[in-house]
Amino acid sequence: MSSSSPILEHLKQALEYILTPSAPVITIGLLIVFIVPVLVHFFITRQTPYTSLPYILLAGPAGGGKTSLLTLLERGDAAAETHTSQTPHAVELTASQDAGASTFREAAREDAPGSHKKFHLVDTPGHGKLRGAALDQLGGDGKTGKSQFGDSAMLRGVIYVLDAATLEDTLADAATYLYQVLLALQKRAGSGRTSRAPNAVHVLVAANKLDLFTALPASLVRSNLEAELGRIRQSRSKGLLDSGVGTDDIGSEEQDSWLGEYGSEKFTFAQMREFDIEVDVIGGSVSEANVDKWWDWIVGRI
Ligand SMILES: Nc1nc2c(ncn2[C@@H]2O[C@H](COP(=O)(O)OP(=O)(O)OP(=O)(O)O)[C@@H](O)[C@H]2O)c(=O)[nH]1
Numbered sequence: 408m409s410s411s412s413p414i415l416e417h418l419k420q421a422l423e424y425i426l427t428p429s430a431p432v433i434t435i436g437l438l439i440v441f442i443v444p445v446l447v448h449f450f451i452t453r454q455t456p457y458t459s460l461p462y463i464l465l466a467g468p469a470g471g472g473k474t475s476l477l478t479l480l481e482r483g484d485a486a487a488e489t490h491t492s493q494t495p496h497a498v499e500l501t502a503s504q505d506a507g508a509s510t511f512r513e514a515a516r517e518d519a520p521g522s523h524k525k526f527h528l529v530d531t532p533g534h535g536k537l538r539g540a541a542l543d544q545l546g547g548d549g550k551t552g553k554s555q556f557g558d559s560a561m562l563r564g565v566i567y568v569l570d571a572a573t574l575e576d577t578l579a580d581a582a583t584y585l586y587q588v589l590l591a592l593q594k595r596a597g598s599g600r601t602s603r604a605p606n607a608v609h610v611l612v613a614a615n616k617l618d619l620f621t622a623l624p625a626s627l628v629r630s631n632l633e634a635e636l637g638r639i640r641q642s643r644s645k646g647l648l649d650s651g652v653g654t655d656d657i658g659s660e661e662q663d664s665w666l667g668e669y670g671s672e673k674f675t676f677a678q679m680r681e682f683d684i685e686v687d688v689i690g691g692s693v694s695e696a697n698v699d700k701w702w703d704w705i706v707g708r709i
């Protein structure tokens with residue numbers, strides 16, 4: 408007891424000093440009140456640089472034109488050379504919601520009239536072995552998925568860029584990747600049902616390179632993809648049946664990895680509406696800077 412009483416005495420004095428109004432105490436108090444929130448703000452924003460902004464993900468097979476599109480929207484010209492991407496890359500863009508701005512060039516200007524909204528556009532590699540980067544961003548359930556570009560709850564849309572000029576030869580690959588993207592989004596929407604539903608994520612299939620004469624129009628891109636996605640779905644469910652999963656489990660497991668309306672014969676993009684996923688197929692050309700419709704879609708999602 409005798410050893411603790413001087414300490415208690417000190418404590419009492421210190422408390423008395425703090426609780427008695429005086430200039431130094433008030434100054435220090437005010438400093439804490441004003442500086443701590445600022446420090447906390449910088450601490451949080453430094454740790455998660457992308458959390459605060461909504462983002463749009465670019466996905467699609469290699470050579471489709473994702474990086475070219477990103478460069479065009481960022482700099483306003485398509486001349487820049489691109490090479491195969493190896494890592495995800497994000498840029499910050501501004502969308503102005505104003506009827507007067509009819510092209511993406513006007514709308515993307517910082518000083519354009521109307522309201523401005525900043526967002527990130529995230530480019531991902533399309534090479535078969537690097538697609539995990541894009542699929543990770545679709546973050547499992549849309550809540551806990553802290554992806555490299557921040558909270559996956561901030562994901563607003565996916566632009567699936569493909570080369571419409573070579574689609575006839577690359578259809579199987581393009582559809583397989585699209586299948587993975589749509590299934591990831593479907594699972595994300597499904598997992599939100601029990602608690603807070605994640606925001607709806609829409610998909611734009613951007614049929615690029617319409618400047619080339621071999622390019623398929625958007626309507627054909629849509630029907631070819633739908634047919635191929637239906638075939639993939641069919642062969643996947645067969646594979647599951649053959650894999651020897653017990654007949655009891657097969658019901659739920661098959662239902663979980665079935666894209667679109669369960670048991671339907673033909674796949675259509677409209678079936679994705681059940682999961683709050685709207686799929687649009689719109690043609691355009693990055694090299695001719697014919698991307699205004701894609702830009703409008705982006706502005707509508709932000
Ligand atoms: N003719 C034509 N060529 C285009 C168009 N858009 C892009 N390209 C060309 O297509 C090639 C591939 O474009 P990228 O933007 O690198 O493709 P990517 O989707 O980023 O490919 P990865 O990074 O490998 O996934 C480049 O040589 C572009 O110049 C277009 O609208 N028309």
Ligand SMILES: [Mg+2]
Binds near residue numbers: 474530531533
């Ligand atoms: Mg690229």
